[in-house]
Amino acid sequence: MKRIYVREEWCLGCRLCEYECAYANSGIGNIVLALKDKEIDPNVKVQTDGKITFAVSCRHCDEPLCISACISGALGKDETGAVMVDRSKCVGCGSCVMVCPYGAVRITKEGTANKCQLCMNNTFGEPLCVKKCPNGAIVFEEK
């Protein structure tokens, strides 16, 4: 399946991916209206080891621990193999957060789990973080 991969040697740490992600998942058609004066909680987060920066989002594992731990059936794979979350089923127990080795699933302020769904769950249909990364540091490829 096509997944998001990070070429960390190209990452500038500009965090544009975070803003594009927040916009893509806002349900609002205008980036200014979507983001202005708002605290964002994107599905991709830029992290650093002090020297190098890299954008971290769900890896869409072949054997996702988050799904094996999910007590509510909110996390599951779609037909392509992408790990999706049905927030209407989530009870917010945080089992997914407890097991994800990438720290890529979180409980949002609404009290339910959320994570990268490759923009398959919004109107963009392709990962906006990838499309808008100015340096090609995030790619969407079959490997």
Next chain:
Amino acid sequence: MKKYVLIGGSIATEGAIEGILSVTKNADITVICGEKRPLYSRPLISYALEKKTTDDKIYFHGEDYYEKKGVKAVYAEASAIDPVKQVVLAEGIAYPYDELLVATGSKPFVPPIKGLDGVTKKHTFYTMDDMLALRADLEQGGKVLIVGAGLIGMKCAEGVKEYVDEVVIADMAPRPLPAATTPEAGAIVEERLSSIVDFRLSAALDHFDGNKAVFGSGEEVDFDVLVLALGVRPQVALLKEIGAEVNRGIVVNEKMQTSLPHIYAAGDVVESYEAVGENKRLLQLFPSAYLGGKTAGRNMAGEESVFLTDIPMNATVLFGVRITSAGLFVGEKTEVILGEDYRALYTEGGRINGFILIGDSARAGILTDFIRKKRPIGDMDKKELLAGRDLSIYPAEERKAALGGKYEI
């Protein structure tokens, strides 16, 4: 076509179905389940009681899960496994198998307590039927006594509070969640919840006198509805009777094979290899049931698969207090208090043995991974590990490879 029989209809069975079907679509799978319901998620019953989810959503993969997977479901108790490789039901019907999974789970433990027979409204809280029966009684109102302040008792209390104001929770242990917390963390949980529920801790139940519980100290608690949440016991009888190796749970190897040929076991009924303490013990955890079941399923279908590392872990929210823990709480303790949050890390020999987080659990899975894989923490600052961790704590080459898609951490 190879015949697979799976006894039990919960998470280990789900894992086994997924495991078998990941190897072959050409499988004749029969599930024999004494509980007359399609696959559902037992941990959801407290959320259904609490109205945080609906009764239909307990069927967390849909009520038609077995149909979707092409699995035949037989809702009846298995009464024996016989030497000619078949499972026999109480009514005499037999289901032959080529490969068998025993995922009989556990049942609530109800010790003989003097006067229990005289209690009019008494419940355990383990299955959907238990929840429905409890809810029917709660709708009459009254005062509730829950004996047992473990996870089941505490989650039950949260649901019960939706119906009644007065809830007493008693436990012999000196703190709530004795297994999933330490004295320090348990004290915080007790303090946060003591205005919501009435704790009676270090209280050994002696007997009942009608609808009154009498404790060893002489203290008495009146109630209208009683819930006994005193732990669960694995249902090992089917395998014990035919001579399988059984300790507290069924003994299995890393392929989830029992000591008998063509018989596998997974879920609450088995003893797991616990990776921190490096011993075999009952873990009875949801993810372990699924992963153990999946491993069994793959091996049953002829693909070699092993389930090596398992550790205790729990994530829950009780009355708004989030409690997340993993591993063992032994070794050198490092504590951090951040506002309302309490965090403790247990380390030994340069590795993490366990952690407890009360409050924010963001990226806790990274710590869990360190425990499970016995990763060295080197000279990492333990308080920093507790304050906030991200992928930067993995070795750079490994992180780069993982993000770049070469392999999974």
